[in-house]
Amino acid sequence: MALNLADRSVSAARCPEGRKDVLLFDDALPGFGLRVTSGGTRTFIFQYRVEAKVRRMVLGTFGAELTTAQARKKAESLRGQVRDARDPVAERRAVRIAAAKAEAAEKAARAAATYTVDAMITHWAADHLAERSDSYANRVPAELRRALAEWKKAPADGFTQADAVRTLDAIKTERGPIAANRLRAVARACWGWAVKRGALASNPWEATPRPARETARERVLSDAEVGALWTAAAGLDAPMSSIVRLLLLTGQRRGEVAGMQWDELHLDAAMWAMPGNRTKNGKPHSVPLPAEAVALLLDVKRRRGAVLVFEGARETVPSGFGKTKARLDAAMVKAAKEGGRKLPAWTLHDIRRTVATGLQRLGVRLEVTEALLNHVSGSRSGIVGVYQRHGWEREKAEAVKAWSAHLLRCAEAKPKAAEDAAKVADMAEHRARRGKRA
Structure with missing residues (x-):
């Protein structure tokens, strides 16, 4: 329907009964129109064609936003754009999309500025390390x-790959290649976590060269070295x-022993029970204590209100293991020279491997050794780890008793007892096999 659109005709326009709306077009300016709804709303529009498609643009509402003359002026401008082969609807849509992209980019830039390396580490630790032991999650x-x-x-x-390489080179120079390897592994895990969560686009540590090759340590202290x-x-x-x-007595990890807490100890039952947040694998772990260990712990003076058994400075876990190791080395080198031997390099963690090896030499079952050391590997992984729930408590107690006796014999310079014990175990196993064949 066409008519001369003016304020008076627009005010008088009505939507026919039974219809939702009606379109009225100006008889002088092609495409300039008015939409009248059944509720009485009057909206100016401009309509045109692009090839076979009809485009329609809203110019504004009569009275509240525009007079008819103002709407006609807008329509005339749009009509000129169409004659110039332009598409006002597409152009307006492109402007909205560009504005939305700019706003999103600005928002992303603000988010990136606040998502600092420190913030990422905080979020990673809170989420990814929540199930690790407290000492690991803090350290x-x-x-x-x-x-x-x-x-x-x-x-x-x-943070770029070049930054990562420069950091690894600095750590390798200052603290050695193994420390650089450890940093690379931890940093790659942290950035990788952020990438998987969509917080970062790439992981700059992924393609960094490994600072050094590592081989599994195999150092086991001899009986003479254990005694020394x-x-x-x-x-x-x-x-x-x-x-x-x-x-030496328990074979537990250094951090677990140094961070031992009074409420974990049940000395009347000769038992040390660690909660999951204090173990490397996050599982509660009970350690039977030999008499020598109980005696050591009974001699520790307990301060009122103390949580830690061995408190360092400022009531924290003791530190300074480097100096301790140096003092031990000096004493052991002296003992080795007196015995006509040399002392190969060793670490405190080698004690744990030494205990495991010593238990095997004493005839202790592998499952018992791994249960005692709280170590999950071949014998306690897979389907066995799911369905095998025997705790080996009695066997663990017997194992630590046998090991402590062997340890004291080593200190008394009688390491041959270990060989004798191993021979006895072999003989017992041989007799058992022969009995089955019979």
Whole structure:
């Protein structure tokens, strides 16, 4: 329907009964129209064609936004654009899309500026490390922050592969290639977590060269070295003397022994029960204590209100294991020279491997050794780990008793007892096999 659109005719226009709306077009300006709804709303429009498609644009509402003359002026401008082979609807849509993209980019830039390396490490630790032991969850983010101190306040997405390589080179120079390997593994895991969550587009650590090749350590202390270490530990100051001897007696991890808490100990039952948040694999772990370990712990003076058995400075877990190791080395080198031997390089973690190997030599079953050391590998993984729920408590108690006896014999310079025990175990196994054949 066409008519001369003016304020008077627009005000008088009505929507026919029974219809939702009606379109009225101006008889002088092609495409200029008015939409009248059944509710009385009057909206100016401009309609045109692009090839076979009809385009329609809203100009505004009569009265509240536009007069008829103002709407006609807008329509005339749009009509001129159409005559110039332009598409006002497409152009307006393109402007809206560009504005939305610009706003999104600005928002992303603001988010990137606030998602710093430090913030990423915080989120990663809270989410990814929540199920790890407390000591690991606290230590690893702190070490990562120290290594990346220069970038802590920088946007995480601005950290490049070149930055990663430079950081690894610096750590390799300052602390050695193994420390650089550890940093690379932890940083790659942190950035990888952020990529998987969509917070970052790429992981700059993924393509970095590995600082050094590593081979699995195989160092096991000999019986003479075990005896020398036990004796050397007696010369250390408290609490390191007790800590090193407990490492030898129990085979547990250094952080677990150093961070031992009073509420974990049940000395009347000769038992040490660690909760999952204190173990490497996150599983609760019970350690039977031999008489020598109980005696060591009974000698520790407990401060009122103390949580830790071995408190360091500021009521924290003891530190300074590097100096402790140096003192032990000096004492053991002296003992080795007196015995006409040399002392190969060793680490405190080698104690754990030494205990495991010693238990095997004493005839302890592999499942019992792994249960005692809280180590999940071939014998306790897969379907066995799911369905095997025997805790080996009695066997573990017997194992630590046998090991402590062997340890004291080593300290008394009688290591041959270990060989004798192994021979006895072999003989017993041989007799058992022969009995089955019979």
